Amino acid sequence: MFHYRRLSRGEVERFETPYNENLLEVHLTDWPVDGSDDDDSKWLPSHCVMPSRYCQFAERIRNLTVYEDDVWIVTFPKAGTTWTQEMVWLIDRDLDYETAATVNLQQRSKFLEMFTFVSKMNLPDSIALVEEMPRPRHIKSHLPVALLPQQLWSVKPKIVYVARNPKDVTTSYMHHYKHIHGFEGAQQDFLDGILQDKIIWCPQVKHAADFWHMAKNRKHILFLHFEDMKRNLMGVLAKVCTFMGKSYSTEQLERLAEHLSFENMKNNKTANNQILVTQAAEAMGRSSDQFKFMRKGEIGAYRSELPVDFSMKMDELIREQLSGSDFKYRE
Structure with a gap:
């Protein structure tokens, strides 16, 4: 069950958008769930900020x-989601480039x-879809542990989670x-909304x-880092193949790595999510030429785009919210 804490106008009015209104905190009240282990009884997964529409x-x-044969890709927004979706789908589907080239991701x-x-957009029912x-289904979500389907922990489908340095995430998410x-x-x-955990899907540090x-104790979850994918994609591909129970030659993996290069992904119309940019631009009456869904895909891009004082405050937030956890972001 969920408890909803509505955020006051003063708390969130600066952070709302025309399509994400009346923000609130969604708190899970019944934890642990079936499939949890002893460690899960000692903590409660974090809440999540969502528009009030989400309550429905x-x-x-x-x-x-x-289903056990599901494959789930879970991330905080802008942590390498699209890149991971394409990678995992191709590895799982025996490197079917032909379908990947003709059917949108x-x-x-x-x-x-x-x-x-x-809100205010006539979108199809994505849950029904x-x-x-x-x-076997491939499913993407930005939802945190608390809001995801509870059967993920008892049925145990394959789940790939990707974390990325919060300062780079903030840059891209902005x-x-x-x-x-x-x-x-x-x-x-x-x-300010990021630091106060008032942007939708926040808090991002607790998300990871x-x-x-x-x-840590579940073999059906593979935890990846965006930075490892950038620095050693071949190594990550090998890890994902093992997790998915697949085996490919070095030549096949080299071709996959080339397919997944940032420049190729950025220009791949069936995998670069530019269709979302077009849909959003049409709804807002803007030109879709102003923005590329896949912008830079770099490590450390925040240094040239974010104020130094924000970086320092984010470092402090990370220290506070990871207190007691052995999780560490990559730099």
């Missing part, structure tokens, strides 16, 4: 039927909560929030730390 669908997602790996947080997918969510505030407004806690 929280229990549907919580009670979603999960949005259809191959569906976004579970897509329509639950966006996931329920109707032919098995542009995303403006061009995809329609955020019209100043940069400082957004940065909670999944790290769940992954």
